[in-house]
Amino acid sequence: MNLYTYASPATFYHLAGRLIPWFAWGAGVLAVWGLYVGFFVAPTDFQQGEAYRIIFIHVPAAWMSMFIYLVMAFWGAIGLAFNTRLSFMMARALAPTGAMFTFVALWTGAWWGKPMWGAWWVWDARLTSELILLFLYIGIIALWAAIDDVKRSDRAGALLTLIGAVNVPIIYFSVQWWNTLHQGATIKPSGTSMDAIMLQGMLVMAFAAWFYTIAVALVRVRGIILERERHTEWVKDLLARES
Amino acid sequence: MEWASWSDFWAMGGYGFYVWGAYGVTAACILIEVMLLKRAASDTRRRLKRMQQWEEL
Numbered sequence: 296m297n298l299y300t301y302a303s304p305a306t307f308y309h310l311a312g313r314l315i316p317w318f319a320w321g322a323g324v325l326a327v328w329g330l331y332v333g334f335f336v337a338p339t340d341f342q343q344g345e346a347y348r349i350i351f352i353h354v355p356a357a358w359m360s361m362f363i364y365l366v367m368a369f370w371g372a373i374g375l376a377f378n379t380r381l382s383f384m385m386a387r388a389l390a391p392t393g394a395m396f397t398f399v400a401l402w403t404g405a406w407w408g409k410p411m412w413g414a415w416w417v418w419d420a421r422l423t424s425e426l427i428l429l430f431l432y433i434g435i436i437a438l439w440a441a442i443d444d445v446k447r448s449d450r451a452g453a454l455l456t457l458i459g460a461v462n463v464p465i466i467y468f469s470v471q472w473w474n475t476l477h478q479g480a481t482i483k484p485s486g487t488s489m490d491a492i493m494l495q496g497m498l499v500m501a502f503a504a505w506f507y508t509i510a511v512a513l514v515r516v517r518g519i520i521l522e523r524e525r526h527t528e529w530v531k532d533l534l535a536r537e538s
Numbered sequence: 539m540e541w542a543s544w545s546d547f548w549a550m551g552g553y554g555f556y557v558w559g560a561y562g563v564t565a566a567c568i569l570i571e572v573m574l575l576k577r578a579a580s581d582t583r584r585r586l587k588r589m590q591q592w593e594e595l
Contacts, residue, residue: 339551345557352564392571395568402560403560403564406556406560410556507568514579515575521586525590530586531590534586534590537587
């Protein structure tokens with residue numbers, strides 16, 4: 296048994312099936328814990344009042360929107376370099392959830408921006424580059440859907456993902472490179488300026504988002520594996536046993 | 539505990555509209571994704587099984 300065993304879709308299908316309940320339950324428990332801390336333990340912010348509680352979903356969603364994109368780019372690069380089928384499938388399984396988190400980051404940002412800045416939207420560098428991220432996700436999903444030949448579709452999508460990856464550092468550093476209305480990073484490698492309990496709520500919610508993403512992506516990749524391997528004996532056996 | 543009462547909790551210090559507007563749509567997005575995913579999973583299985591039955595004929 297080595298790592299390459301799991302690169303086989305048949306093996307991975309069953310492994311994913313065993314992992315899904317753990318990640319799904321983990322996500323649920325972490326979300327309850329994070330929301331409890333966020334709403335019932337964390338104090339009122341002295342500047343922003345209760346409106347700041349939006350950050351418990353806004354920041355994790357924004358992190359996930361960028362992180363999922365980088366993971367997709369990673370799988371795309373592996374797929375292009377080594378021609379491994381499962382890597383392309385993983386990239387596809389992640390994209391809709393990445394798009395969802397990007398939308399959530401933009402939406403929750405708007406609903407925080409309106410009471411705090413007085414505007415739902417401003418064309419500042421952080422917001423604009425995050426909006427471009429949403430368009431990239433949608434563009435990649437549309438490109439996959441537009442090309443019938445699976446191999447070509449996979450490669451074209453991976454290429455677009457890699458080109459678009461340049462946007463991720465632009466989003467991350469936008470608050471340093473330009474004068475933005477959006478505030479700078481609160482959590483840096485050098486430490487944080489945030490209250491410990493607020494930080495705890497945010498990190499727990501970030502882990503909940505991670506677990507959720509893994510669970511959802513594994514469910515999706517299992518569907519893709521079945522679809523693509525439908526002519527193999529193991530899928531035929533599996534479906535025959537179920538019906 | 540931060541809140542004197544439930545109505546105090548829902549009011550969110552006057553920001554209730556914004557806080558619940560943000561959380562509500564986030565919850566809806568997650569529910570919709572999970573629902574669509576479940577439906578897609580069962581659709582795929584049903585379709586593949588049907589294709590398999592056709593091939594056997």
